Amino acid sequence: MKQLFLVFMLAFSGAWGDPAEARLLSLTEDEMAHVTGQFGFSIPAGETVKLYLSMDTFYYHDDDGTGNSSQGGYLSLCGLHLDGSISVGSAAHVQYGPLRSFVDGSQVSGLSILIDDMTIRIDHFAIDAIRVGSAPGEGPSFGAIGMQNFVMHLSGKMQIYIH
Numbered sequence: 001m002k003q004l005f006l007v008f009m010l011a012f013s014g015a016w017g018d019p020a021e022a023r024l025l026s027l028t029e030d031e032m033a034h035v036t037g038q039f040g041f042s043i044p045a046g047e048t049v050k051l052y053l054s055m056d057t058f059y060y061h062d063d064d065g066t067g068n069s070s071q072g073g074y075l076s077l078c079g080l081h082l083d084g085s086i087s088v089g090s091a092a093h094v095q096y097g098p099l100r101s102f103v104d105g106s107q108v109s110g111l112s113i114l115i116d117d118m119t120i121r122i123d124h125f126a127i128d129a130i131r132v133g134s135a136p137g138e139g140p141s142f143g144a145i146g147m148q149n150f151v152m153h154l155s156g157k158m159q160i161y162i163h
Helices: 002-015
Strands: 041-043 048-062 073-088 092-100 107-133 145-161
Touching: none
Parallel strands: none
Antiparallel strands: 041 092, 048 073, 073 107, 092 107, 107 145
């Protein structure tokens, strides 16, 4: 189970920015009276969203290690860098609401994403050091990993939900 969690965290670590970048502010009743909204959102055709990520250390902590005779530790990914973009040829639409589960057909809540022509381009992705140690970012390096000139074209309907 720990290995599955680690694979999940590594695969999606670049999908979110630093949580300190987001902030919610409460509104007064008077301010709320002037708020309008809509269900879902769209990304207009022809738009390009630039991606940039820089992170000192992303780590996974395990209290009990791998068994009876080992101690806990940290797996750290140090010096993460990502440069890329997402381009949309046709408008992409995202809506939140009830969906039919692919697993068992039950009704669930989630995101429905309709994409006709999207390109994800990662010009450069690098992890400068992969370390295992007793604290985040410490320990010997097991090397580095990187990727350049990755291009992926997407179209179709995606559903994201928790089952």
